[in-house]
Amino acid sequence: MRILLIGYGKMGQTIERLALAKGHEIVGALTVEEAGRLASFTSDQVDVAIEFTSPHAALGNILTCIKNKIPVVVGTTGWLQHLPQIEEKCQELQGTLFYASNFSVGVNLFFHFNEYVAQKMQQYPEYGVQVKEIHHVHKLDKPSGTALSIADGILKHFPQKQGWVNEVTVAPELLGVISEREGEVVGTHIVQYTSENDTFELHHIAHSREGFASGALLAAEWLPGRTGIFGMNDLLQL
Numbered sequence: 001m002r003i004l005l006i007g008y009g010k011m012g013q014t015i016e017r018l019a020l021a022k023g024h025e026i027v028g029a030l031t032v033e034e035a036g037r038l039a040s041f042t043s044d045q046v047d048v049a050i051e052f053t054s055p056h057a058a059l060g061n062i063l064t065c066i067k068n069k070i071p072v073v074v075g076t077t078g079w080l081q082h083l084p085q086i087e088e089k090c091q092e093l094q095g096t097l098f099y100a101s102n103f104s105v106g107v108n109l110f111f112h113f114n115e116y117v118a119q120k121m122q123q124y125p126e127y128g129v130q131v132k133e134i135h136h137v138h139k140l141d142k143p144s145g146t147a148l149s150i151a152d153g154i155l156k157h158f159p160q161k162q163g164w165v166n167e168v169t170v171a172p173e174l175l176g177v178i179s180e181r182e183g184e185v186v187g188t189h190i191v192q193y194t195s196e197n198d199t200f201e202l203h204h205i206a207h208s209r210e211g212f213a214s215g216a217l218l219a220a221e222w223l224p225g226r227t228g229i230f231g232m233n234d235l236l237q238l
């Protein structure tokens with residue numbers, strides 16, 4: 001497959017390594033300096049683009065790919081407020097987008113178990129719930145995209161909670177989502193239920209970026225030939 005990497009940082013470089021090992025071709029790897037080159041690529045040259053850049057760059061990159069009929073896999077977090085605009089463009093131009101707050105198979109299993117546990121725990125009001133995420137100090141967005149997906153999965157089953165706040169809270173109508181930035185931590189997510197008597201946790205620790213990269217590559221192999229907006233549930237059928 002001919003892959004265009006949009007973003008050539010920690011994720012772009014990990015994806016390149018795994019893609020070359022699987023026999024794929026990298027037709028370009030764009031950084032900030034070369035961002036303007038994106039518009040010149042067409043679907044004749046690229047089978048799929050993989051976008052891991054920064055929250056403020058994702059919207060423009062996605063719209064350019066849709067305009068140029070290049071299927072695009074997006075891992076960048078912190079841009080979901082623009083989703084309605086992207087959905088509209090995608091429908092208008094028959095575009096192809098795959099996005100996930102986290103491409104690791106383990107985290108997507110975690111999402112599944114998180115919802116199962118939330119559904120059960122909602123029946124036991126003596127337990128409080130909170131989400132915690134820990135990432136490296138370079139991360140630009142908070143809470144992490146993964147923590148927001150986890151929060152959505154909890155809020156769906158806790159009708160008494162009206163939303164989340166990015167701090168510790170004891171307000172029963174709010175879900176606390178705590179963000180910590182520490183050294184080079186790849187990505188840790190914890191859901192914690194605590195009563196006066198005990199605490200139990202769902203805990204996911206990414207040991208490296210390979211899990212994210214191999215998931216993004218799986219999505220890129222699956223995507224060409226499809227039209228619409230897809231995510232990990234479509235790919236993994238969990």
Ligand SMILES: NC(=O)C1=CN([C@@H]2O[C@H](COP(=O)(O)OP(=O)(O)OC[C@H]3O[C@@H](n4cnc5c(N)ncnc54)[C@H](OP(=O)(O)O)[C@@H]3O)[C@@H](O)[C@H]2O)C=CC1
Nearest residue numbers: 007008009010011031032035053057075076077101102103
């Ligand atoms: N969904 C998932 O599974 C995962 C998502 N992420 C998310 O992916 C994103 C990137 O992470 P990571 O690789 O660690 O970040 P890095 O900072 O290591 O790399 C970002 C790269 O994007 C480039 N870039 C920034 N803006 C543009 C632009 N407009 N056009 C082209 N390239 C651009 C940067 O260029 P330059 O080198 O010139 O600065 C850099 O090469 C983050 O939002 C992160 O949260 C991360 C891991 C997993």
Ligand SMILES: O=C(O)C1=N[C@H](C(=O)O)C[C@H](O)C1
Nearest residue numbers: 077101102139144145146187
């Ligand atoms: O910025 C990162 O590094 C990561 N970002 C994603 C997120 O915001 O959830 C996924 C992963 O945790 C690593």
